[in-house]
Amino acid sequence: MKESDRFCKGVNVVIGGQWGDEAKGKVVDALAQDVDVVARWSGGNNAGHTVVNEKGKFALHLVPSGIFNPDVVNLVLTGTVVNSTSLPKEIEDLRQRGIEISSTNLRISKEAHLVMPWHIKRDNLSERARGKEKIGTTGQGIGPTYSDRSAREGFRVVDLLNPNFQDEFDREFRFQERLTRTMDNEPLASELKGKSMDEIEEFISQTSERKYYDRDSLWEELKKAREVLGPMIVNTLGLLEEYHKQGKRILGEGAQGVLLGLDVGTFPFVTSSDPTVYGFVRGTGIPYGDIRNIIGVFKAYSTRVGGGPMPTEQENDIGDYIRRRGNEVGTTTGRDRRIGWFDAPLARYAVKHGGINGVALTKIDVLDELEEIKIGVTYEVGNTLYMNLTEVSDDFMRSAKVNYETLPGWKEDTTKARNFGELPKNAQKFIYRIQELIGLPIGIMSVGPEREAIIYR
Ligand code: IMP
Secondary structure, three states: OOHHHHHOOOEEEEEEOOOOOOOHHHHHHHHHHHOOEEEEOOEOOOOOEEEEEOOEEEEEOOOOHHHHOOOOEEEEOEOEEEEOOHHHHHHHHHHHOOOOOOOOOEEEEOOOEEEOHHHHHHHHHHHHHHHHHOOOOOOOOHHHHHHHHHOOOOOEHHHHHOOOHHHHHHHHHHHHHHHHHHHHOOOOHHHHOOOOHHHHHHHHHHHHHOOOOOHHHHHHHHHHHHHHHHHHEEOHHHHHHHHHHOOOOEEEEOOOOHHHOOOOOOOOOOOOOOOOHHHHHHHHOOOHHHEEEEEEEEEOOEEEOOOOOOOOEOOOHHHHHHHHHOOOEOOOOOOEOEEEOEEHHHHHHHHHHHOOOEEEEEOHHHHOOOOEEEEEEEEEEOOEEEOOOOOOOHHHHHHOEEEEEEEEOOOOOOOOOOOHHHOOHHHHHHHHHHHHHHOOOEEEEEOOOEOOOEEEO
């Protein structure tokens, strides 16, 4: 029996315990060697899942990380958002690198919503208008696509197959041109500041003549999307019900992390979908009680991209060092990630609200050279000490002072360790301490980017 077997039997779910980028892709790729189905339920190509295996190094955005096992059926579920240009391109790029993808091993929910160029435009316009208070989105149109979905507007993947789609597309296109023009035409006062009257007039005339979207090339892309994605479009809820009845081994692949969750994250600095296990339940129809392991993936430290509170943030040499050593640069946006120490109160909050019942601790090797390592253990707000948070609001988080515990580093290479006993004693102590603070067993540990650099316990 393989050590990983207990995480693969029945239905298991992998979710991000922090602000995304916890190396979930690596954990899913490792477990996907022994499952039948991998199902992705939240977000869209805002995600970037890095996978390093015998086939090379890959950055996946919407294609599930089970794609490298030819025996796995990969599902992109209802509740996700599909960019009709980037998904066909992602599929094509993978095929060019020798990964076989067909309607047998990749299936897309007919109910997933389509991200259109106007969603991307609206995302970027609203970020621009927010100025310093921007959310720091990935700029992929995620928020506006989900907004349209909530307003019961926009296209779904199944619309690509509708014989009247061209008419509907043209109607929507005209509306979106007008909408974007209305949103964008008003030059910002800051852009006009200091300009002469002539320059201002020129600026205004330019913006009123601007064409925002190229109808013909967009239509061509949608036709291509229909060609590539068409055979993969299915009713994933029905399919999953069948798979579940047959007792297939199903692995849920989360995107983002609990703290970016629309409902329980650090609103408004969150994404627009539900990265918790409850999002999985909704997207699959599999009852919560049927899930065995809900593995929360946590990095041995914290990272965050975009705005919002981050109480253990280290804007100093140690933060710079960890960023460099951990290669902490956004897979999707190329932005530097913000770095902080492991935040135990937030981890406990994520466990509670993400529905997590077991832990994978990743990127332990990034800390190999450190003299000492800190863990944020309590928050102090006014005269109250918190280990258990009941909220993560902006005000609360910004007023929190973090109390740290300092542990000695191990100053040894952990990347070759393949079982817990091979880890240096101080690394073991660090892991035990995090386990104690989170209150759940750490059953998976990652000590390097490659599939083999993993320890089960
Ligand atoms: P959006 O999802 O593009 O709207 O971005 C909202 C927030 O979520 C921003 O802070 C993004 O940086 C963050 N975000 C979205 N997706 C991911 C992800 O996959 N990893 C890390 N951060 C993400």
